[in-house]
Amino acid sequence: MSKLLIANSPVFTFLKTLHSCSTRRFSVGAASLSSVKGRSCLTLKDFSSDEIKRILWVSADLKHRIKHEKEYLPLLQGKSIAMIFEKRSTRTRMSTETGFALLGGHPCFLTTQDIHMGVNENYKDSARVLSGLCDIILARVYSHSTLEELDKEASIPIINGLSDRYHPIQILADFLTVQEHYGSLSGLTVSWIGKGNMVSHSFLMAAAKLGVHMKIATPKGYEPEKSVIEEAQRLSKQHGTQFVLTSDPMEAACDSNVLVTDTWVDFEKEEEEDKKKRLKDFEGFQITMQTGSVAKPDWIFLHCLPRKMEEVDDQVFYSSRSLIFPEAANRKWTIMGLMVSLLTDYDPKIPMIKF
Known part of the structure; x- marks a missing residue:
């Protein structure tokens, strides 16, 4: 049988269509979801x-x-x-x-x-x-x-x-947890209330790329690194999201979907005087139900763990709003x-x- 006859046959047409549908299964709406095989993930x-x-x-x-x-x-x-x-x-x-x-x-x-x-x-x-x-x-x-x-x-x-x-691997788990809870990410607001550190830096490197607005509330002197803030501002502008940097935790919590924090004090390394100063500097930054009272009605709480009482009280930490254990499992x-x-x-x- 000639190649022309084969190409024009009903069977060939069916197989070609089937192959096209199979290919589109992963390309429709995701054509540019590039492979990362062979890459490193440092940030x-x-x-x-x-x-x-x-x-x-x-x-x-x-x-x-x-x-x-x-x-x-x-x-x-x-x-x-x-x-x-x-x-x-x-x-x-x-x-x-x-x-x-x-x-x-x-x-x-x-x-x-x-x-x-x-x-x-x-x-x-x-x-x-x-x-x-x-x-x-x-x-x-x-x-x-x-x-x-x-x-x-x-x-x-x-x-x-x-x-x-x-x-970075913590933030992947956080965003999967939020996506599972809300069904999507785009348009949500995440509010980081605490100290600028490696976790907040990672949030800022990913949030805008997922269509997520970010608010960062830290005491003065505890902000994320300047270069990270500048990159976050650039990403926010590029992806059309909002980025707010404040020293007022209630301003950050206002109309937020996700309240998140992390450890403020390394009690194993810091001297007693440093601990006292740190706790004084962070007065008003503990996440409580009062903090959540200005957030969205369906707000949730995240924490990468381990947690200390100064950062979030038991009423929030063990409440139904807290997704810390699904978050940990998603790691x-x-x-x-x-x-x-x-x-x-x-x-x-x-x-x-x-x-």
């Missing part, structure tokens, strides 16, 4: 709106298929991750270790007491050695420059498990979504979630 500043949306979509897909449909998805079978922890952790360690194993891979937990990195061996050499032994590295470090050096020298993806500048699904996205060409099977 969400480096990721576009579509790339962040794709990671969240993959995360929601894995959660649905594995948790709800009880599917076994060995997407990372035969792969290993080096988990380097200079700082202790509950959620980051457990979510990464159990998540990588659930996907069929082998997690290796390493502290500074277990390896030579930064002690008897420089970061450059350690990065090159680990690149030949595993497929991806997650590092929870004190200095962001450590991550930058690892990323510069490694030939495999690096994930920021927390640094002094950014905490697992979003780190899984990120690792799968960085290591594979996986396409979600569920319809794209609404942003």
